Each structure stands twice: as structure tokens, then as C-alpha cells.
Amino acid sequence: MVTNKSKRFITFCSYAVLIIVGIIMIYPLLWMISATFKNNTEIFTNMGLIPQNPTFEGYKNAMKSYGGNINILQAILNTFKIVIPKVIFTVISSTIVAYGFGRYNFKGKNLMFSLMISTLFLPQVVLNVPQYTMFTKLGWVNSPLYLPLIVPTLFAVDTYFVFMLIQFLRNIPKDLDEAAKIDGCNDWKILTKVIVPMLRPAMVSCALFQFMWSSNDFMGPLLYVKTPANLPATIFVKLSMDADAGFDWNRILALSLISIIPSLIVFFAAQSQFVDGISAGGVKG
Template structure:
């Protein structure tokens, strides 16, 4: 039995490691290609390690386009991702608290509508949203990428926080009411500190989604100086002339660093938040 278990464990780890290598290989290939000369990237595509490491791709990519350095695109992405994430997390927590703790007419209907919104493909809303933002005069600005997230449109985050709030004993709310706390005070002083893992998890996912959002920026941003990183990367690829794939891979490598650093630094809270363990009374 011990031998069989040992063999099974070895087979399991070999399969998992093999699948992991298959998944991570494109990322490693992109990083290694960023150190190759641009004209040799695809001629030596089967060679993972460059024969000669060059840093010219990073220097070229960082210069950007039309006197707009790539640092501007990073700044644009950080602005959109951070501001939209703050609105998403706060509004989702506020709505989740209302659905989990407050009793009012239409509560069940709103909860079901929130669940249905999670099942609705974003492509269905794309045209109506664009026409709406166009009439508001928002096209060409960052408002379509930021303002909607201050109105709790992310049903997944609301559902996640509801699960955490349901795990908090209601006796804490009742004790706070006896001490004279209002619903807003209970939310700020008791609920928010106790759902920190859910808040951090929502922040990580929201930041990554906003940072990687290519389609929304493509629809609403029409000035290159306002491009986020996700949209600026396509400027390196010009089907009508030559494409600088080396610079593109170099900037793509830099663009994943914020998400990687956030994931590494907050991994503990991410695992705890996804498990939705909450608190046990």
C-alpha cells in the first residue's frame, strides 16, 4: 500500500508539474524574447534562452511613441485601475451590507437580480453602454472606465462579501445598536474591519481586471496620450509596415510586474478571501 501511494504521489506531481510548465511556457518565452534582437525573435522561436542578451528593446519601448514615453501609459493604467478599484470595493461592500443585514421590501428581488447580472455576458451590454456614454459626452475620457464602478456593478464582489458578512455573528450588530450605533456606524466600525480578506481579494481581482482591460479602452479612448498600457502595446505592431516585437515583448514584460507584485504581497489574503471562510460565531 505504501509503495502504491508513493507511486501515485509521484505520478500526480509529474502530471501537475507538466501541466504547470505548459501553462507558464508562453510567459517565459515572452520574457526571454524581450532580451533577443527583434529580427531574431521568430527565426529562433524554438530557442528559449537567447544566445546574446540585449537590453535595447527595453530602452526602445520605454521611449514610447510621438514624444509620449511609456511611463505615461503606465501612469494612465495606474490611475484608471486604482480609482476604479476603490469605487468597486467600497460600493460592493456597501451594497453587500445592505443585502446581508438590512430587511426591506424588494430585498430578495434585488439579490436575484444581482445573481442574474453575474450570468449576463458583457458583450450583450456593450452597444447600449456605448450609446449611453456617447449621449452623456463621456466617450474620449476615462469616465466610462471609472464612474460605473462606483455604483456596485460587480455582482461577483457583492456575492463574495455577502458570504463574509453572513459569517459575522449578528450579536455584534445588536450590541452596537445598544451602544447607540447606527447602521452606518456598524458598517464602518464593525463590518468593514472584519471583512478585510474579502476587501483585499476584491481589490486584487478588480485591479487586475482594470489593468488588463483592453476592450473598454479600445472603445472609449481615442487619444494615444490617454492610452493605458493594455492598449498602448498594440502600437508596436503595425500590419502596414514593420513591427517592433522586441520592444513590445519588453513592455509587456514590464506591464505584468504590478499584478505579479500585488499577487505575491497579498497572496495570503487572496487565498483566505477565495475560500470565503468568514468568521465562525
């Protein structure tokens, strides 16, 4: 039998390990924040978190325009113009497709599901050339509405989210569907009034993943956005680096920090729903 002292010792060790691991994990972020207040010399010579000669030049220069008539705030706004529609359309389309696979039996269902799952193993790099050719012929490249980045999400092209929602949907008893039909609900009402409320944690998880991935997407905007004023934050931060003339690292780090603040806010705001969604996905009903 484990004594109270042993329990306290185990608890102490557990928390000690978690604190040490947490410090190790968060140290790079803390160092990046402190480095925004250092000059180039101190950045490369001082690994401490407290700047010896604090300066705000990094943030002042970060607000300047680089690579055309655009600054970091406009770049973040452009990022939202891409990310928000992608998140909304991805959640809607993936939910509808998952509902079809999870609740209906139709001819060729297993084959179609297998083909859909097989696309998970298809690297995006092999699709870049045919997709770019198709979007060029459609005249969507450099569209101010970011059509090549947004329109595909209307068709549930992110297989991972569809599969994830199907797994959640399998945990919802079909008896609820039958009860709703007895009450006079059609298929659309069953989806919106019964299924969607129970899928909300999973849908929040999908939205959060899509928000993070789209916010960090570099290749997509690099291929399809040509006008400097329409560039998102990922491309803007890269273009603000002048490899020939050199650059101030505090400005680059300040730009990076400013660009990830929206993602951090969204993640912590949706953290509880995200954890609920992940936890629910690991329990079979």
C-alpha cells in the first residue's frame, strides 16, 4: 500500500518533471520575445532572457513598409482574408461529407471512402504543378479574392478533417436520428439540430487546426499571390529579410512575434473546446 508520504513524493516528482519540461519547451518563445529588445551583437552573444541594453528599434522598424506598399498589420489582415473563409468553408464542407459517409449507405461507399483516405498519403508537392496549371487556365492566379486558396475548401479537400469528423460521428448513437425522424425532422434538420451540436467540439478542433495550418502556410501564397499589397504575413516576413544588405534580427523577430500573436490568442481562446474535442475523439461510444 502506498503511504501518504510516497503519494506526496510521487506528486512532487511529477510536477517537477512537468515544470522542467515546460520550461524547456517555452524557453525558445521567451528568448524570441527578449531578443526583440536586443541588438544584433547581443542576440548572438547573450543567451539570457534579460536584455542588457533594451531597445525598441525592432518594433519601430517592424511597423515600416517593406517589399511594396504593405506593412505587417496589412499583411496580418491579408492573412485573415485567407484564413477565415478557409476555416468556415472547411468546417461546413467537411461536416456535410462526414455526415454522408457516417450516416448513409449507398453504392460505392466503401470504394469512395477508400479513395478519400488514400489521398492522405498523397504529398502536396506532387499536386502543386497540376493545380497551378489548372488555376492559371481559370485565371485565378493572383486573384485579389485568393480564389486558388479558398475555393478548394468548399469541396472538403482536407481529408484529415473529414476522417476526423467521421470518427466523432460514429460515437453519436443513431437512435437520436430515429427519434428526430419520428418528431418530423428531415435529413437537413437532423444534421443541423441534432448532429452539429454534438459535433461542436470536433468542429472546433477542425477549425483550430485549419486556422493554424492556414496561418502558417507559405507555399500556397508563394505560388498564387503576386501583388505585394496582397501578401499574407508568412510571405511578408520572408520578404522583409534582405540577405544582400543584411538586416536587424530584432526587427525580424519582432515581425515574427507580431505575426503569431493572433494564432496564440485563437488557440488559448478555443483551448477548452479543443481539449474536449480531442478527449471525445479518444472514447468509443
